[in-house]
Amino acid sequence: xxxxxxxxxxxxxxxxxLEEVSLSVNRGEVLAIIGPSGVGKSTLxxxxxxxxxxxxxxxxxxxxxxxxxxxxxxxxxxxxxxMVFQEPSLFDASVRRNVTYGLRVRQSWRDRLRHEVASLxxxxxxxxxxxxxxxxxxxxxxxxxxAASLSGGEAQRVAFARALAYDPDILLLDEPTxxxxxxxxxGIEDAxxxxxxxxxxxxxxxxDMHQAERIADRVAVLxxxxxxxVGDTERVFEDPADERTQKFIDGELIx
Amino acid sequence: xxxxPTLWPALVAEFPFEWHYVRSIIYVSxxxxxxxxxxxxxxxxxxxxxxxxxxxxxxxxxxxLINTGMGFPSVVVGLVVLFGVSNQGPLGELNLxxxxxxxIMSQFVLATPVVTGVSLAAVSSVEQNVRDAxxxxxxxxxxxxxxxxxxxxxxxxxxxxxxxxxxxSEVGSVLIVGGNIVGPDGHSKTRTLTTAIQLEARQxxxxxxxxxxxxxxxxxxxxxxxxxxxxxxxxGRY
Amino acid sequence: MPYSNYNDIQSYFTVAFDVVxxxxxxxxxxxxxxxxxxxxxxxxxxxxxxDAGDANGPEISGETLTLxxxxxxxxxxxxxxxxxxxxxxxxxxxxxxxxxxxAALETARxxxxxxxxxxxxxxxxxxxxxxxxxxxxxxxxxxxxxVGATDDPASIAGSGETTSAFEGIAESGSTFVSRGDNSGxxxxxxxxxxxxxxxxxxxxxxTEAGQGMGEVLVQADQQGAYTLADRGTYLSMQSELDLExxxxxxxxxxxxxxxxxxxxxAVNPAVHDTVNYDLAMAYIGYVTSLEAEKIIRNYTSEGEQxxxxxxxxxxxxxxxxxxxxxxxxx
Numbered sequence: 079x080x081x082x083x084x085x086x087x088x089x090x091x092x093x094x095x096l097e098e099v100s101l102s103v104n105r106g107e108v109l110a111i112i113g114p115s116g117v118g119k120s121t122l123x124x125x126x127x128x129x130x131x132x133x134x135x136x137x138x139x140x141x142x143x144x145x146x147x148x149x150x151x152x153x154x155x156x157x158x159x160x161m162v163f164q165e166p167s168l169f170d171a172s173v174r175r176n177v178t179y180g181l182r183v184r185q186s187w188r189d190r191l192r193h194e195v196a197s198l199x200x201x202x203x204x205x206x207x208x209x210x211x212x213x214x215x216x217x218x219x220x221x222x223x224x225a226a227s228l229s230g231g232e233a234q235r236v237a238f239a240r241a242l243a244y245d246p247d248i249l250l251l252d253e254p255t256x257x258x259x260x261x262x263x264x265g266i267e268d269a270x271x272x273x274x275x276x277x278x279x280x281x282x283x284x285x286d287m288h289q290a291e292r293i294a295d296r297v298a299v300l301x302x303x304x305x306x307x308v309g310d311t312e313r314v315f316e317d318p319a320d321e322r323t324q325k326f327i328d329g330e331l332i333x
Numbered sequence: 334x335x336x337x338p339t340l341w342p343a344l345v346a347e348f349p350f351e352w353h354y355v356r357s358i359i360y361v362s363x364x365x366x367x368x369x370x371x372x373x374x375x376x377x378x379x380x381x382x383x384x385x386x387x388x389x390x391x392x393x394x395x396x397x398l399i400n401t402g403m404g405f406p407s408v409v410v411g412l413v414v415l416f417g418v419s420n421q422g423p424l425g426e427l428n429l430x431x432x433x434x435x436x437i438m439s440q441f442v443l444a445t446p447v448v449t450g451v452s453l454a455a456v457s458s459v460e461q462n463v464r465d466a467x468x469x470x471x472x473x474x475x476x477x478x479x480x481x482x483x484x485x486x487x488x489x490x491x492x493x494x495x496x497x498x499x500x501x502s503e504v505g506s507v508l509i510v511g512g513n514i515v516g517p518d519g520h521s522k523t524r525t526l527t528t529a530i531q532l533e534a535r536q537x538x539x540x541x542x543x544x545x546x547x548x549x550x551x552x553x554x555x556x557x558x559x560x561x562x563x564x565x566x567x568x569g570r571y
Numbered sequence: 572m573p574y575s576n577y578n579d580i581q582s583y584f585t586v587a588f589d590v591v592x593x594x595x596x597x598x599x600x601x602x603x604x605x606x607x608x609x610x611x612x613x614x615x616x617x618x619x620x621x622d623a624g625d626a627n628g629p630e631i632s633g634e635t636l637t638l639x640x641x642x643x644x645x646x647x648x649x650x651x652x653x654x655x656x657x658x659x660x661x662x663x664x665x666x667x668x669x670x671x672x673x674a675a676l677e678t679a680r681x682x683x684x685x686x687x688x689x690x691x692x693x694x695x696x697x698x699x700x701x702x703x704x705x706x707x708x709x710x711x712x713x714x715x716x717x718v719g720a721t722d723d724p725a726s727i728a729g730s731g732e733t734t735s736a737f738e739g740i741a742e743s744g745s746t747f748v749s750r751g752d753n754s755g756x757x758x759x760x761x762x763x764x765x766x767x768x769x770x771x772x773x774x775x776x777x778t779e780a781g782q783g784m785g786e787v788l789v790q791a792d793q794q795g796a797y798t799l800a801d802r803g804t805y806l807s808m809q810s811e812l813d814l815e816x817x818x819x820x821x822x823x824x825x826x827x828x829x830x831x832x833x834x835x836x837a838v839n840p841a842v843h844d845t846v847n848y849d850l851a852m853a854y855i856g857y858v859t860s861l862e863a864e865k866i867i868r869n870y871t872s873e874g875e876q877x878x879x880x881x882x883x884x885x886x887x888x889x890x891x892x893x894x895x896x897x898x899x900x901x
Contacts, residue, residue: 419681419682419683420681420682420683420843420845421681421682425682425845428845430683431637431666431668431683512666512668512670513668513669514666514667514668515667516658516664516665516666517650517651517652517654517655517658517665518655522666534786535642535782535783535785535786536646536783536785536807536808537785537786537788537789537808537811538785
């Protein structure tokens with residue numbers, strides 16, 4: 079089961095950001111996308127998350143073309159993917175409500191209405207998947223707290239749980255730990271492991287190469303407008319095929 | 334005059350109106366304004382979402398309309414509605430002249446720009462990241478709209494209250510389209526608190542006008558308090 | 572104002588019933604008109620028996636009559652007293668819209684009301700001559716008075732003549748507050764000015780308030796100015812004003828010129844076929860009846876009779892049916 083972008087091109091106005099980029103995310107592995115700031119990692123992830131369609135090229139889910147499929151079907155694909163951004167962007171509600179959001183939107187309107195009424199009346203019960211997700215990030219006890227009262231690190235972990243709660247096949251992370259302290263970073267990385275071990279395919283964009291080294295199975299190097307190198311982590315870092323990769327790792331390349 | 338200690342007990346003892354008269358005009362005021370504001374909100378929220386988040390031709394025009402509408406002179410609205418529902422007008426068939434429904438129409442026109450404008454500000458301030466997150470988690474466009482509204486709920490509540498305030502304080506247009514009618518039994522058909530106040534004032538009965546004015550103010554305060562209470566109580570965190 | 576006693580629950584039901592019955596009313600009215608048209612086409616004369624479900628009484632039961640009238644008729648409370656028996660007898664509702672003479676007639680011209688009751692003969696004549704009104708009847712009269720401050724700077728007190736009083740006010744430059752709102756009172760005031768020699772010589776002393784009688788009296792009171800008022804409104808506010816009657820009206824032996832007659836006219840169904848002509852004629856019939864005459868005559872404010880009915884008379888009064896200048900052909 080693979081989420082794959084093939085020869086995708088994307089640009090804003092006159093500027094091309096990605097040119098003929100191909101990348102695949104497979105279940106049960108962690109893929110790190112590294113490259114300098116602003117090179118287009120977020121853009122690539124947004125294309126993979128099916129936010130926008132590429133100007134040219136294809137995006138396929140399990141070999142099914144996404145953008146030629148009917149909207150209803152595309153929604154189904156989108157719902158198999160989870161995404162966490164650099165900022166937690168939690169809803170102004172309780173942690174529990176945040177985490178169960180993904181589950182709620184997948185219910186029929188009638189069920190949603192029923193649950194909405196139940197929660198207003200006060201007969202709230204934790205949904206199993208939501209509790210599990212919170213467990214994975216180690217924040218189960220904070221379920222009833224206001225999202226606004228969490229620290230930055232806790233909020234990001236809840237954002238992670240939010241994306242996990244509906245059991246996606248693929249998880250896309252856009253520099254999730256850039257704003258976090260080491261302890262919270264470790265918490266997120268731990269959660270990434272657990273997700274991977276559950277069979278989820280994780281793609282994580284990061285500018286922290288050490289993080290890539292720590293947690294990724296494979297690494298893709300995005301430089302200029304293209305993925306110049308993809309391969310097993312160890313190999314890419316120790317014996318890169320492209321000399322630009324070496325320069326980047328050594329910190330020489332500055333864009 | 335209002336502070337005379339003998340005034341209030343005397344007024345309560347010899348309240349110049351039958352209670353059922355006052356009750357009927359309160360009922361008309363509330364009925365017309367609440368229905369108008371509800372319809373206005375149902376109309377305004379989608380418009381606010383559209384203007385806030387979508388590009389479309391004529392968007393600038395719509396925004397100008399909203400801003401102009403907020404300060405639009407209410408008597409003019411009354412005249413336009415009267416022309417519309419009059420026998421001579423395009424909606425003459427519906428027999429709406431001098432009815433509460435016509436009053437609802439004019440209050441709808443007055444309240445909508447306010448509700449839309451303030452809601453627009455509220456929903457625009459919802460961060461794109463939050464909307465993206467909702468979308469990323471598998472929400473449809475409708476889901477994202479719902480999330481936006483929920484995130485902006487305090488601003489929207491303010492918008493609705495502002496719209497309600499404008500509606501229930503209306504005199505000129507509801508007078509023109511409603512006709513300030515009360516049945517011989519003292520039962521109000523189209524008389525509101527505001528038009529009743531106007532009636533008493535023009536007859537020189539300023540004290541009774543003030544009493545009705547006090548009732549109106551209390552009513553507005555109560556509605557505001559209820560909405561705020563709902564916001565801070567259960568609805569705030571859920 | 573005379574409001575009868577209802578208990579609260581009944582009034583809530585009345586409101587709900589009002590809303591629902593108005594909705595049903597319209598449909599029933601349309602059905603009745605529709606089936607009446609069909610029956611008429613078939614040569615059937617039994618118009619009233621089509622609506623099988625209406626076992627309650629006459630066909631017009633449950634309908635609404637829209638009456639536009641002046642603020643002075645309404646404010647005295649006479650109409651509430653007058654309309655209640657009519658409503659009960661026919662099971663209908665009279666919606667009284669107090670708008671002021673000019674607006675009342677204009678609303679009727681637009682077909683938004685069924686019958687008008689005003690007190691400006693020249694405007695009524697204009698209305699009839701325009702073809703908008705039919706079946707005019709004289710209804711009742713009271714009178715106007717000229718009021719002013721006690722110190723009477725223009726010295727018009729006791730003057731038996733309206734025009735000379737007005738001339739006196741103009742010559743002395745004393746402040747005069749006009750209704751300025753195209754009402755019956757305003758129309759009369761302008762007629763008087765026309766009859767004086769000074770209609771074109773208004774100065775700063777002449778102010779137009781553009782408001783109702785009550786407000787104008789308050790304004791005149793505060794400025795110590797003169798104004799023309801209908802006796803009824805003046806009497807009802809007398810205790811709060813320092814103004815005095817300086818020129819009496821015909822009821823108290825003053826000049827005929829200050830007579831204030833009220834007329835009632837139905838809106839011509841030929842111009843607006845949506846007006847409730849049946850009910851308007853039933854109403855005119857009622858208010859010009861013996862029963863109504865009694866109500867009008869007995870209606871008092873502060874112990875004084877406000878209106879003098881003139882609809883019923885042994886002597887024929889053809890002038891009430893036609894515009895005032897109408898010439899009789901022999």
